[in-house]
Amino acid sequence: MKACIYTRVSTAGQVEEGFSMQAQYDKLIDFVKLQGWDLVRVYTDPGISAKDLNRPGVKELINDLKVGKFDAVIVHKLDRLTRNISDLYDLVELVNKYEVKLLSLSENIDTSTPMGRMFVYLLGIFAQMFRENLSEEVKKGLAKRADQGLRNTFAPYGYKMNEDGNLVIVPERAELIREIFSIMINKKWGYHTIAKHLNKRNIPGLRGGLFHGSTIETILKNHTYTGKNHWKLKGRPESERLIRDAEHEPIIDQATFDKAQEIIRRRSRKEMSRSSYQYPFSAIIRCGRCGGPYHGIMHPTNKGIKYYYYRCFNVLKGKCKHSSISEMKFEAMFFEYFNLQHHGISFEEVATAKTDVIEEKRRIEKELERSEQRRKNWQYAFGDGNLPYSDYVALIDEEMKKVEELQRQLADLPVDERPVKITIKEVIETVTHLKDNWAYLERETRKDLINSLFKSITITKFDYGWVITDVDWV
Secondary structure (H helix, E strand, O other), X not given: OEEEEEEEEOOXXXXXXXXXXXXXXXXXXXXXXXXXXXXXXXXXXXXXXXXXOOOHHHHHHHHHHHOOOOOEXXXXXXXXXXXXXXXXXXXXXXXXXXXXXXXXXXXXXXXOOHHXXXXXXXXXXXXXXXXXXXXXXHHHHXXXXXXXXXXXXXXXXXXXXXXXXXXXXXXXXXHHHHHHHHHHHHHOOOHHHHHHHHHHOOOXXXXXXXXXXXXXXXXXXXXXXXXXXXXXXXXXXHHXXXXXXXXXXXXXXXXXXXXXXXXXXXXXXXXXXOOOOOOOOOOOEEXXXXXXXXXXXXXXXXXXXXXXXXXXXXXXXXXXXXXXXXXXXXXXXXXXXXXXXXOOOOOHHHHHHHHHHHHHHHHHHHHHHHHHHHHHHHHHHHHOOOOOHHHHHHHHHHHHHHHHHHHHHHHHOOOOOOOOOOOHHHHHHHHHHHHHHHHHOOHHHHHHHHHHHEEEEEEEEEOOEEEEEEEEEO
């Protein structure tokens, strides 16, 4: 009978007694000699995991099996071939199809018999359970390290690891990190634009290569730069990220990081324009019919005069027929609208409602804090013997009813995820003062101001003309 043998060790298993390549080889060779079989080939995969069959040695073994180079495959243990039950099942089906024996010396299994095939499947199930359990334990260990404020990842751009395994700032790279955050906050460029800007200056990336948009995104979202360690499982939502204070020196402060995140959020929600700075209201103007953003377009004349317009993006797609509007007409309507707001024809109650919610939330939170202090005081008094048990229980029961009611009130408050940084009153006053200086401002400055004040300004054209129908401020 023609036979082949297969040996494999993982990196971690190379030093384990009895699992070395040589130990496996010796036992398998002795068995072939004892049986009087002809050894036609030795297949091997040194230092490779058995999580799947994508290994050079196994691939070659399978190809030779299909062309009938041998009659038996001999391994020290089945998990040398694979720990995946699905792959093991496929292998057993394959050797049976080509009438080849699969023998495992340690488990005394021969797949040419029904009993042998049954044991193979059972052992495969246990092998896969071990692998999956090991994966879960590794994840738990990483989560525990992250919860303790320890790092699970390599040093990001701007840092290096010292001999003690701690992050140390690389000054010239840290300065570039600060510049990237500054560009995002002040110029509001996109990831790819920032990457191109750095590449034009021949600034080397983390491993000496080019910067990419994904690299810039990773930098701008990395909490490490604020002096924290963070981690989450790949593919899990951002809300599950563990963020803990760390001992390394921050490159940027938390306020700077938060400003960048707010701009990133607004850009992802299309509340800020990604287009040229020639158009101050691009993407801020919204269509009152389809809800799409208005983007800027420019028509130069033969005399060199530039006329600026805004057009609904969905018009280009044939999904909307709302008219375009000239920038001059929109500006006049914009300033007139806020002039009327300034003189009392306002939607001030919107701001008041938002402010009322914030004040009510603060009131409830203060009441809950006072309640917690009262309960602590009663607990101390009871512990010192100054408050009878029956009185203590009555006070706690009554107080917990109040706490439950306060928590219910807090849960019933309207949820507004964004922080209120500016009231509508402040917006109105700012725009009113802005009108007098508008003509003297650069277009880029105009755009920065508009983006800092508004998320959207919805316009609708009626038979009698254009009207601003809704305003959403930052």
